[in-house]
Amino acid sequence: DTGVSQDPRHKITKRGQNVTFRCDPISEHNRLYWYRQTLGQGPEFLTYFQNEAQLEKSRLLSDRFSAERPKGSFSTLEIQRTEQGDSAMYLCASSSLSDPTDTQYFGPGTRLTVL
Amino acid sequence: AQKVTQAQTEISVVEKEDVTLDCVYETRDTTYYLFWYKQPPSGELVFLIRRNSFDEQNEISGRYSWNFQKSTSSFNFTITASQVVDSAVYFCALSERIGGFKTIFGAGTRLFVKA
Numbered sequence: 001d002t003g004v005s006q007d008p009r010h011k012i013t014k015r016g017q018n019v020t021f022r023c024d025p026i027s028e029h030n031r032l033y034w035y036r037q038t039l040g041q042g043p044e045f046l047t048y049f050q051n052e053a054q055l056e057k058s059r060l061l062s063d064r065f066s067a068e069r070p071k072g073s074f075s076t077l078e079i080q081r082t083e084q085g086d087s088a089m090y091l092c093a094s095s096s097l098s099d100p101t102d103t104q105y106f107g108p109g110t111r112l113t114v115l
Numbered sequence: 116a117q118k119v120t121q122a123q124t125e126i127s128v129v130e131k132e133d134v135t136l137d138c139v140y141e142t143r144d145t146t147y148y149l150f151w152y153k154q155p156p157s158g159e160l161v162f163l164i165r166r167n168s169f170d171e172q173n174e175i176s177g178r179y180s181w182n183f184q185k186s187t188s189s190f191n192f193t194i195t196a197s198q199v200v201d202s203a204v205y206f207c208a209l210s211e212r213i214g215g216f217k218t219i220f221g222a223g224t225r226l227f228v229k230a
Contacts (some may be wrong), residue, residue: 001228042206042220043160056217089158100211101148104218106160
């Protein structure tokens with residue numbers, strides 16, 4: 001069990017550019033979550049996948065954000081036309097469908113800075 | 116509405132002191148789960164403990180213990196004999212069955228343990 005991994009760990013981009021982040025969940029975890037965390041705040045839910053199906057999206061996820069999990073394994077989060085307000089830590093978590101508590105295990109995060 | 120409140124923004128203690136972190140939650144669901152996570156300076160959220168809404172038995176796990184009281188909607192977390200390595204931000208989180216598996220986090224309590 002290698003844990004949840006995220007790539008890249010840090011991303012600096014200019015306003016208006018597109019960025020894509022990748023998350024590899026714990027193997028055999030069916031559920032995968034994306035969160036956004038800004039300084040001094042707790043993680044805020046963005047979206048959630050069960051296998052390859054995206055089952056829920058937050059209102060925080062504007063149309064510039066898109067997430068995919070095409071084969072039910074790794075997931076990508078893309079932000080188009082980045083804005084300075086998108087600067088945050090983007091966290092990925094995974095959990096097992098067989099766990100009724102839905103305990104989520106988090107990756108190290110991708111810190112995005114938009115200049 | 117689903118809400119988690121951590122009224123303590125920062126706590127500072129001296130090593131070996133006991134420290135309790137407070138958490139108050141709001142939920143419309145009868146089945147829910149409560150969690151505590153630790154976020155050290157490295158940034159990765161680490162799962163610590165969980166409790167389901169049907170089990171109010173308080174437990175001790177090593178230096179960690181928790182006090183879950185449904186009557187006051189509180190889920191407090193205590194670290195006994197604190198150590199410098201306990202310095203981190205601690206998040207309380209709530210997961211309801213209603214509305215899917217979205218987990219709501221509090222704003223966090225930053226704990227400083229001084230040697």
